Amino acid sequence: MNFDFDEDQRRLQEEVRRMLTTHSTSAAVRRVLEGAATHDDGTWQQLAKLGALGVALPERHGGAGMGLLELCLIAEEAGRALAAVPLLSSIYMSAEALRLAADDAQQGEWLPRLASGQAIGTAMIAQDDQHALPGAPAKLDGTHLTAIFNAVPDGMVADVLVALAGDALVLVELAGKGVTRSAQTSLDPTRPLARIACDTAPVAVLAASGGAAIAERVTDGAAVLLAFEQVGGAERALYAARDFARERIAFGRPIGGFQAVKHQLAEMYTAVELARGHAYYGAWALATGAPELPRAAAAARLAATEAYTLCAEEGLHLHGGIGFTSDMDCHLHLRRARWLAQIIGNRFWWQERLARELIGEDA
Amino acid sequence: MNFDFDEDQRRLQEEVRRMLTTHSTSAAVRRVLEGAATHDDGTWQQLAKLGALGVALPERHGGAGMGLLELCLIAEEAGRALAAVPLLSSIYMSAEALRLAADDAQQGEWLPRLASGQAIGTAMIAQDDQHALPGAPAKLDGTHLTAIFNAVPDGMVADVLVALAGDALVLVELAGKGVTRSAQTSLDPTRPLARIACDTAPVAVLAASGGAAIAERVTDGAAVLLAFEQVGGAERALYAARDFARERIAFGRPIGGFQAVKHQLAEMYTAVELARGHAYYGAWALATGAPELPRAAAAARLAATEAYTLCAEEGLHLHGGIGFTSDMDCHLHLRRARWLAQIIGNRFWWQERLARELIGEDA
């Protein structure tokens, strides 16, 4: 039994972390926050250069042929760096859907471009079915799709969209005919959203049937990968607050010496460790294709959502007034934690999924 | 606007508190805990003597003719004193049901005996319908009742039982024909439970119809009165922990000087104040017959359950190891808090009741 990543994996993680420290700076993230860019393309290209985008993709399609464990560690670092990049949409969701559903020619057409960062993908295949806006369920007519999608992550910058229509998985080129899109202001502007309407838009069919099962598998994988992003972000927020508490003086001593502050930080640490345990278990289930994946993925997502929410909220609070200024990064965590918590279905949806798994009920 | 009890009411409360301090001692409560008695009869007779049992009952039936506000304050003191007496079963439930449903003759027969403490009543009229054991719903055949009731509070010592059968409210003399009963060990032995089986037992019909509405009103009233018991108990547990924290020395100073202890006590205080606010509002709604009673009662019960649970659990914890010994009263609060939280339906039932009220749905 060895419930940890190996040394090669840790070295790769270190390398990604170093790169992100250099490139995914607060200034780079804030360019996206302020609306000056759809994403942090500098960091994105660096990730591509390191082979991080294609780390889990086959070598023959431009990937590194390593695996999903490595992608988990890259996700953790991206989360830690608050990277404003389309990893979820382009890699965890669309590249994975293509890898699992598409034929070799389709993979050959798109995976090299996604792995190299030349193209960006997004996907609307999560099963949460939670709607605040009126939409139109995806309808496939042969090779033409009609649908209205809201809150599509990176929808304005994406080149292709993978969608689930009934039991079919299809790929839409977003520059093509019948597609109109408009930005939807995001509560985390560093992770933008869009409305995409397809009106009998031509599609490539990736899987005419069995698409729902693949979508479910991809969504579970995304839940694990997002959990790593959340763990990375949570840990960053935790240690930022810890560092602040060691330096900030009140009543003649560092506030980190006050037990209320110490214990709050201890609770945050504990939440992160719990989340890390579930995330690792999810990574194992994902990488080995274990039948435990649905429950492990849901648990990873729930524990990580709890940890990041706690660390973002309480990390900001421990900074006091300055933590609520725009200049500090605390609110970036608050926004990102919320975004990550809801983007493929909120905690209530994942809680119900985990409950069904534990109880042994069918959906 | 005057959102507080008046001076006469406070004087009565003081008097009851003084009496309970003398009579409802830890030793008296523990006699019941150890099974040496079904209830603390000394305290019960003292409450009768002070007129506390009949405080809300009409003077012509042996009551004091005051009101439910006074009964709320007596309940608070009983809760504070951990009194091992059948207030809920005999007064809040059966006397109130008789007062609201019975004709004058029936009231004249029973209320003086309940008010004087000569007889004890109990009731199975709450609507929670939560069952861990197989029972048999009450079936009325003219003037004969067939039913199996579980977890009847004070069921072994009670002389009469008020039951709801369909829409009828009936009164069963428990020493009579067709009634068998057996004790059910209680998680709070100071508040005992029993199984009562009625096999075509003769009953007096209090209300042939409209009983369900009266039962609902009585249960709401009981929720408010229990909330006062809970607030009293919670406050006692809070201040016991506070006193301990001021005296217990660790690391060279009173543990009450450590911020973790201070802040935990502050959270307990806050929960009690919140509960007190809702309890007062419930008392007002109960005493004035306001249409807000259902929502006010449910809110009072929920907030008080939260406060007493917190104060009992964390109050014990702040005592450290000694708090977990049988000799200390901490576990009496833990047991009582749990008992009060569930006896007329658990927090999930009351939460749903409040939700329906807030949302404006029918049951």
Add this chain to the structure above:
Amino acid sequence: MDFNDTAAEASFRNEVRAWLAANAAPRVGAEDKFGDGLDHAAYLAAAKEWQARKAAAGYAAIPWPREMGGLGGTPAQQIIYAQEEARFLVPSLVFEVSLGTALPTVAMWGTDEQKQRFLAPALKGEDIWCQMFSEPAAGSDLGNVRTRAVRDGDDGGDDWLLTGQKVWTSGAHFADYGIVLARTDWDKPKSKGLTMFIMDMKAPGVEVRPIRQATNDAHFNEVFMNEVRIPDTMRLGAEDQGWKIMIGTLMQERFSLGEQFGGDLYNRLIALAKQVRWGGRPAIQNDNVRAGIVDCYLRQFGVELIVKRGMSAISRGESPGPEMAAVKLVGARAFQTGGALAVELGGAEGLIAAQDLGQQWALPQTLWLSGAGARIAGGTDQIQKNTIAERILGLPGEIRTDRNVPFRDLESG
């Protein structure tokens, strides 16, 4: 016990209601706000005009004696007025600090000359006031004030020169005057050696810079003072009395803060949960959502009930005490929790900002983010809990290493 007005209260309420109906438009929709579409200057002018009208009717400072421009009313009447005004569309926030804390402080500690000069114009809305206590190094540790006030000239002239920086000053960019706390004696311990002044916000050497908050709003300011000249006649209270004056002001503030923490966010949650669909069914059918709504109600209405008990104490002539710390603690957390729940309801689509999702989402989204600020402004959760533990429960204060040390010797940070 009676939640309803007494006869006298009811009659005052009717009076107020009639006056308001004659002078302002009633609030119709929950999202209605005064001054939509007005620019900052126009809003300010409207606020001043409204304040003048209130003052003329005697509602500017109800409990104050008539000779000071008040109505000689009761605190309960003040509360009734506030409740009724909330049903109308009137400009708010501009005079909150002026009337809530700054002027009562001047009224309490000012010389006759100061009161004469400042109270009436401020009540009439001619002047706006702000208050400057916090500093970059003086947040929770309120006494850690480094703004220095020195007598002009070695012989101790009649003027003071103030130099330093204040933060979190609400309304500083449009205020005419402010009360400002400065250190006048560095050889005394932290909370001694402080003195309060009245500062002309337009005086040379005063520079106001907005603070951009996490919400992108800029309600607060930094105020930089560079040798701002203040005549000794503008000293408020005695030298070294600054700490005591500030504590009094903050106690004033606490009760008025309490009232901000109620609300009916739970009704917003209900409306949104009925509209949002999970798996084709309204989210309101989910028991977890119902639990969240109930929790929000218990906290928000519970806070109102605690405040109502405080009002009863006021009615009896008592003053509500540190128990208002519990109100702030619960109320601010309820904003953050309830706001977050509302945002969560929408799932992924709930991440779309109200401007693109619908105006019914605006308030909850604001509360989600600003709730984090509400938990800090006016004292963090930790400070509230300290207050409860020490002032109500009688537990020992923190061990202090900075108490009896001359301020100039304290470790800086």
Add this chain to the structure above:
Amino acid sequence: MDFNDTAAEASFRNEVRAWLAANAAPRVGAEDKFGDGLDHAAYLAAAKEWQARKAAAGYAAIPWPREMGGLGGTPAQQIIYAQEEARFLVPSLVFEVSLGTALPTVAMWGTDEQKQRFLAPALKGEDIWCQMFSEPAAGSDLGNVRTRAVRDGDDGGDDWLLTGQKVWTSGAHFADYGIVLARTDWDKPKSKGLTMFIMDMKAPGVEVRPIRQATNDAHFNEVFMNEVRIPDTMRLGAEDQGWKIMIGTLMQERFSLGEQFGGDLYNRLIALAKQVRWGGRPAIQNDNVRAGIVDCYLRQFGVELIVKRGMSAISRGESPGPEMAAVKLVGARAFQTGGALAVELGGAEGLIAAQDLGQQWALPQTLWLSGAGARIAGGTDQIQKNTIAERILGLPGEIRTDRNVPFRDLESG
């Protein structure tokens, strides 16, 4: 990353499983316990017999060298053995302290003579050990030890006389020996001047009294010592080294504690929630119940996952550190919360004790009450959080007023 055994681990597991199958009955029902119906003496005898059998097979102390009675195995093998043993009905708890902490301490600090004399008989189950650190005034403040050990005679004889009181001693009523911490020098500060001894629990002057817990159980004892004579050869480690030895012992304990905090209470909750009916429907259909089950799973299985990461560290030859404090913090709270939820499921009928409600309620009801104790034993929540804050996060320790003061001058309490 691999949750499964390596080939070597799998083969060891098979070996163990075969041996257990040949020597013990498998556990069938979740409520099955070894020794139902045995009285205390018979249970003790059975436990000693089982321990002797384990020792003969080499499983009594797997990582110890063969010459000390162990198997020369790995820590991972120790864990595998424990996992497998849990599937069988064997006596437990009797040797927990002996093997878990007392003997490893003797093995670490004892003289050759002490090791020779004590280790082998204890491994074989002939002797049972207990450990005596806590005192009435030394709970969280472990160093506040008042039990005194004085040399017999003014000339500093070869014996010690111990006088004082210990509390929370598990198994003291049936233990043969114990390690006991006593103050030998009152002129040194609190955590200095302490010395560890091996005490014969049957020696004159030792009196053991059971402590009745809130649950009515009496697993723990008070131990009173009245001039108990202990030869200097039974001193464990050097004089004044007692604090260091105790800390080492407690670190040992921490990891073994970790394993107790997993479990599958969530499965119990599921079974009960399927059975209980709310409004005629199984309670499991309520989303709040489902949320509680999920929460219990996240915590209990999460704790197991943290422990598994600790095991991986052990496999790599590292020793798991203070992060086990998080395990204790989360695990003990999960007992209390999950137990309470189970009790709640039954509504009013859930208040009936398991003896009258059904045996499936026994474990959750026990956890509800004993969870309060679990949060205290082995260090309160506050102590765990201090450990995490100081030892992992590097935050400053509490301000201590008792650190450099001779113990005899400290305020008593």
